[in-house]
Amino acid sequence: MSLRPTLIRLAKGKTKSSTNWLARQTNDYYVRQRLSDPAAFRSRSAYKLLEINDQWDNFLAKPDVNAVVDLGAAPGGWSQVVAKSLGWHRAYASDALESDDTSFVEEEPSYGTPRNAKAGRESVFDPLAIDEESLSYVAKGHGTIIAVDLLQMQHIDGVQTLAADFLAPNTDAAIQRMLKAKGSQDGKVDVILSDMAANASGHTTRDIECSLRICEAVLDFAHRHLRTAESIGRKRGGVMLVKHFAHPELDRFRVEHLVPNFNLVKYIKPGSSRAESREGYFLCMGWRGGSL
Numbered sequence: 001m002s003l004r005p006t007l008i009r010l011a012k013g014k015t016k017s018s019t020n021w022l023a024r025q026t027n028d029y030y031v032r033q034r035l036s037d038p039a040a041f042r043s044r045s046a047y048k049l050l051e052i053n054d055q056w057d058n059f060l061a062k063p064d065v066n067a068v069v070d071l072g073a074a075p076g077g078w079s080q081v082v083a084k085s086l087g088w089h090r091a092y093a094s095d096a097l098e099s100d101d102t103s104f105v106e107e108e109p110s111y112g113t114p115r116n117a118k119a120g121r122e123s124v125f126d127p128l129a130i131d132e133e134s135l136s137y138v139a140k141g142h143g144t145i146i147a148v149d150l151l152q153m154q155h156i157d158g159v160q161t162l163a164a165d166f167l168a169p170n171t172d173a174a175i176q177r178m179l180k181a182k183g184s185q186d187g188k189v190d191v192i193l194s195d196m197a198a199n200a201s202g203h204t205t206r207d208i209e210c211s212l213r214i215c216e217a218v219l220d221f222a223h224r225h226l227r228t229a230e231s232i233g234r235k236r237g238g239v240m241l242v243k244h245f246a247h248p249e250l251d252r253f254r255v256e257h258l259v260p261n262f263n264l265v266k267y268i269k270p271g272s273s274r275a276e277s278r279e280g281y282f283l284c285m286g287w288r289g290g291s292l
């Protein structure tokens, strides 16, 4: 797909910095990939999670992964990747009823017509196209996925969304209620993902403080809700993936707070993360379940 005509049209009358941004978008391999990928990922970020998951033993698709919390989830690329990994897809209600496959949990019917579904192509969800036919589809898959963001997110089959500030005091309880309502009796999760980031201010001290605050809050959340490797019976069970601002202060956080709590901790800069960005990811596997 050629983006050049769009670029020229959009660049007219724009400042130099926005023209540079448009040029960078046009030349970016992952932006192009996203636009042509039949999976129709909502964000370029989806490729970062795909890449990390592929490189690290497909941790999202382990059979014991039943509950995933995606923090800073909007517009929803990571949640789409998780939903696919847990097998969420659309099926005709009649096929679902006839199926003997009890490993799948049926959800309420999806209200909207997946266009092209009959032709066997990837369905496109259109919430405005409600008709009788739409009532004959159900979303099928297994496990619970909770997506949290300050921003509202469009529906993804198999994903429960919560529009809230993760750092606000009552958000933890709201996530707990959702997990329990969706069948996680103990309110525990198997994988915690955080792509949350405060907007970079360009002021290093402030950016470090914001990133540290987010990483600490995600680790606190893990202390309360992450299932331990021991209880899962797998050395790398109980996973936390957290984005951070790459800086020696954050590395100190890794050494002092992550390494003692997990069996394996890796710093990752995915190929799909822009080289000029200071972002990095800590992939932490095998939660030991230490106390706060």
Ligand SMILES: C[S@@+](CC[C@H](N)C(=O)[O-])C[C@H]1O[C@@H](n2cnc3c(N)ncnc32)[C@H](O)[C@@H]1O
Residues within 6 Å of the ligand: 042, 043, 045, 046, 071, 072, 073, 074, 075, 076, 077, 078, 079, 148, 149, 150, 151, 164, 165, 166, 167, 195, 196, 197, 198
């Ligand atoms: C890079 S985007 C996430 C992209 C997402 N992983 C995807 O694939 O679509 C970062 C998100 O973090 C969210 N965010 C930042 N601080 C947050 C907070 N305190 N609570 C909830 N969401 C937050 C922002 O609203 C933003 O949507």
